[in-house]
Amino acid sequence: MNTEFALEVSHLTKNYRDFSLNDVSFSLPTGCIMGFIGENGAGKTTTIRSILGMIQKKEGTINILGASQNECLPKINEHLGIVLNECTFPETLTTSDVSTIMKHIYKTWNNTSFSNYMDRFALPKKKKIKDFSTGMKTKLSIAAALSHDSRLLILDEATSGLDPIAREEILDVFLEFIQDENHSVFMSSHIVSDLEKICDYITFLHKGKILFSESKDVLLDSYGIYKCSKEEFDKLDASCVKAIRENKFGIEALVSYNQVKRQMSASSSSCMDRASIEEIMLMLVKGKQCTA
């Protein structure tokens, strides 16, 4: 099942009364981690639910591990590890019960692997899930997602409820998982710093539309935050400005880093830094977009 892309979403459209996913397209190359970012209500969970067949899309095609979603679900689920934004095991179960159930659901269920994750995450085997903390529940879901032949891990806000130490621990697990070049991860999160740490690609969804889906390195190389006065800003070539925010000290602009670097004079009082993913996201959402 070696394919160029672990996940391909093309022209995905889904309409609700008050919200639409509009022509969403992106591709996750096999062996990579893609971060899926966007503000609350941008459509991240709707996109993930469409991918997993929980909701019916209006238009578009989705390929998972090289096969069309329409034809491969639910068979392909044997190779998907899913962590939703809540612990979805009934609370009266223990982790031993989870293992008993899952080994009858997944042909490739690996009890040893699950047990190892239980030890690694220090999860009790006899305690009921209702007595688990949020972090423990998330770890249990991740352990279950990784204890069968998962080749694509899909996580919906999985790390959002965790403290920084637990998040670091989980990110390490993802990095280990990705050591196998046939494995891929698609994760949505609000915590952009986490994504910046481990992702190869970033896809940014805003109000149901993809604003960009790009290699993280390309994004970090391409964009800069240019701080200048109004006069200096007017001298800039408009084509290199993506978005601006005005404040009482002047203008902050998201710009094409290399283009602006060439235009900046040595005597200029303006300054420019590389833009972080979070800054790019904020400028594109909160700033005034420039289309020139």
Added chain:
Amino acid sequence: MKGLIIKDLIVLKGQAKIPLLIVAVYLCFTFFSNDDMTMYHSMGTMIFSVLVITALAFDERSGWDKYSLTMPVGRNAQVYTKYLLSFLFPFIFLLFNLVVKQFLFHGLTIDTAKSMVLVTCIGVFYIALVLPLAFLLGTEKSRLLMMLIIFVPAIAIFAYIKLASGTISSTAITSITTDFTNLFSKHFLFIPLVAIVMLLLSLLVSRGIYQRKEF
């Protein structure tokens, strides 16, 4: 599907302790007080028939219903599991009671067996009605709707009899009851058949609902 059945059984194991205790107490009470198992069997059938709705409620509350869609089992398996259990629980309870009646009580008569089968069929009818509603509206709303479906006509009939007590004679009521009893006796074999057909039709409806359901 085996995994889904095991999951439901594990979940219900924790929930069934009190209902099982109630059934056991009722059985003891019936054993020591009189020979009539009708009340005990009716109550037990009701408890075992709604167990599957409890399993469904647990699925909804935990989000297991949508999580299970990400497993290699398919949507139909979710529906089949619930129907299989909803049939098995009252059926096993019926077999158990028939054996108990034969060996622990004073023997099993044809009439007692018939009335016990009839009660089980009523449990199956109930499940056949409530499961599609539960898949469509969720367990809470479907429970409420079922209560309305059952209690409103019952209250209406009761109220009618009370209000019309002066105009309907007790002989007429006895006559209607006897007619119904005779009808059931005459066509008794059809009742389990109708129950099974209803359950199968209900399964088809639920499958259709679940295929289109969005999570």
